[in-house]
Amino acid sequence: MSPPNLGAWLCALLLAAAAAVPAAEALGMNWGTQATHALQPKIVVQMLRDNGIKKVKLFDADHGTLNALAGTDIEVMVAIPNVLLDLMTDYDNARDWVRHNVSRYHFEGGVKIKYVAVGNEPFLASYNGTFDKVTFPALQNIQNALNDAGLSDVKATVPLNADVYNSPASNPVPSAGRFRTDITALMTQMVSFLANNSAPFTVNIYPYLSLYLSDDFPVDFAFFDGQAAPVLDGGISYTNVFDANFDTLVSALKAVGHGDLPIFIGEVGWPTDGDRRATAALAQRFYNGLLTRLAANKGTPLRPNQYMEVYLFGLLDEDVKSVAPGAFERHWGILRFDGQPKFPIDLTGQGQNTMLVPAKGVDYLPRTWCVYNNNAKDTSKLTENVNFACTFADCTALGYGSTCAGMDAIGNASYAFNAYFQVQNQRDEACDFQALAVPTQTDPSTATCNFTIQIAADSSTSAGHRRTQSSSTLGAAALLVLALLQLIFVLH
Numbered sequence: 001m002s003p004p005n006l007g008a009w010l011c012a013l014l015l016a017a018a019a020a021v022p023a024a025e026a027l028g029m030n031w032g033t034q035a036t037h038a039l040q041p042k043i044v045v046q047m048l049r050d051n052g053i054k055k056v057k058l059f060d061a062d063h064g065t066l067n068a069l070a071g072t073d074i075e076v077m078v079a080i081p082n083v084l085l086d087l088m089t090d091y092d093n094a095r096d097w098v099r100h101n102v103s104r105y106h107f108e109g110g111v112k113i114k115y116v117a118v119g120n121e122p123f124l125a126s127y128n129g130t131f132d133k134v135t136f137p138a139l140q141n142i143q144n145a146l147n148d149a150g151l152s153d154v155k156a157t158v159p160l161n162a163d164v165y166n167s168p169a170s171n172p173v174p175s176a177g178r179f180r181t182d183i184t185a186l187m188t189q190m191v192s193f194l195a196n197n198s199a200p201f202t203v204n205i206y207p208y209l210s211l212y213l214s215d216d217f218p219v220d221f222a223f224f225d226g227q228a229a230p231v232l233d234g235g236i237s238y239t240n241v242f243d244a245n246f247d248t249l250v251s252a253l254k255a256v257g258h259g260d261l262p263i264f265i266g267e268v269g270w271p272t273d274g275d276r277r278a279t280a281a282l283a284q285r286f287y288n289g290l291l292t293r294l295a296a297n298k299g300t301p302l303r304p305n306q307y308m309e310v311y312l313f314g315l316l317d318e319d320v321k322s323v324a325p326g327a328f329e330r331h332w333g334i335l336r337f338d339g340q341p342k343f344p345i346d347l348t349g350q351g352q353n354t355m356l357v358p359a360k361g362v363d364y365l366p367r368t369w370c371v372y373n374n375n376a377k378d379t380s381k382l383t384e385n386v387n388f389a390c391t392f393a394d395c396t397a398l399g400y401g402s403t404c405a406g407m408d409a410i411g412n413a414s415y416a417f418n419a420y421f422q423v424q425n426q427r428d429e430a431c432d433f434q435a436l437a438v439p440t441q442t443d444p445s446t447a448t449c450n451f452t453i454q455i456a457a458d459s460s461t462s463a464g465h466r467r468t469q470s471s472s473t474l475g476a477a478a479l480l481v482l483a484l485l486q487l488i489f490v491l492h
Contacts, residue, residue: 028055028311034318037460041068050357061101079117088138121161155199159266165252173233177248204267224289267313274327276401295349319394327396370421370431371414393419404449422454
């Protein structure tokens with residue numbers, strides 16, 4: 001009788017243990033803070049705990065955020081932004097970063113930092129190689145610095161966009177998956193390094209974007225409820241794009257000799273506004289299918305019956321995210337900007353959908369809105385003022401197919417004026433617009449369009465250091481509103 005295969009036995013034991021983990025405990029959440037009035041970290045952390053969320057992925061290593069996470073036992077992935085990758089190619093800088101952002105929190109009762117995200121989607125094809133030469137050296141230095149600091153249990157990884165791999169147009173099936181030709185050598189090196197350090201490959205997969213980017217994409221293939229016509233790959237039948245995308249990566253990893261490398265889903269989700277298919281109803285359909293599969297450890301055809309580490313994107317709406325990819329970018333949260341739930345969801349994947357526990361202790365500005373002045377005598381500069389408002393506030397809900405689409409020119413102007421007024425903390429001078437606007441205590445919201453009241457400074461991080469926005473970031477949203485206003489005035 002041959003001796004038992006200890007490795008195989010341990011692997012089976014780990015899989016069984018993973019299967020026993022409640023889904024909410026296995027599920028992570030992306031916590032982004034690109035907002036004019038981001039909730040205070042202590043409020044967000046309490047909300048995470050109230051909803052049983054035990055893993056969080058950050059996009060920086062903000063000390064206020066980490067201090068709020070201290071002592072909570074929430075697993076944390078901190079991050080190094082792309083703009084710092086070049087600095088991290090110097091080992092001394094990487095060592096200093098680890099000391100200031102990981103080691104200082106690594107103590108009993110501190111922050112449970114498990115991973116460091118080195119960059120965020122640095123190999124996007126649209127970056128034209130900007131970070132290709134610095135990402136891998138940065139990854140090496142950060143992991144080596146962690147090891148040298150006695151933190152070898154903390155793993156460095158690089159969250160990558162799914163565009164780093166593909167299947168050829170002549171054979172568009174998952175089994176033909178390979179890394180993009182311009183970065184094959186780089187990816188091969190990086191994958192080997194991850195494997196040698198027992199670190200995961202992290203990828204962001206967005207079925208919504210497949211649908212958004214192609215009118216020919218079959219809608220049902222973006223979801224998990226089996227209504228789509230299957231895509232056949234040899235003897236395997238794929239009924240959703242998530243599985244097909246994931247297994248394309250598995251094939252790409254296998255092609256470079258690491259088909260068994262652990263894969264984390266760094267981001268996956270569905271937006272609720274900013275596009276005709278970015279709706280709460282479709283988001284709920286998507287999450288119902290995804291979370292049920294995760295709870296059952298269903299895996300994918302090439303990795304069946306396996307636990308999958310997943311971080312949903314995202315926790316909260318962020319009103320200053322770049323709209324270059326689309327207006328939907330500011331509406332990925334399963335919660336509104338103020339921590340209020342948007343739709344029923346069951347994070348355990350058991351199908352018992354209920355509203356999440358909302359953020360507690362949130363204070364709002366007074367119930368005052370800014371709307372179009374019906375007594376305005378000179379409307380010749382209305383378009384100019386709406387453009388100004390939407391350059392410095394979020395007007396993406398006014399776009400085609402969005403929750404506030406369909407209002408007349410006056411409604412659009414009121415929405416824009418109010419958005420700016422709230423961002424400016426309801427300062428008196430922020431509701432004038434050359435006598436085109438007036439404050440009101442009557443809520444102008446409609447059945448589908450919410451005119452927000454912003455968070456007060458004592459509940460947000462906005463006071464004194466509000467994030468700024470560039471005109472290039474917001475130009476697309478402002479131009480969209482301009483087009484809507486001009487069209488409506490022509491029709492009237």
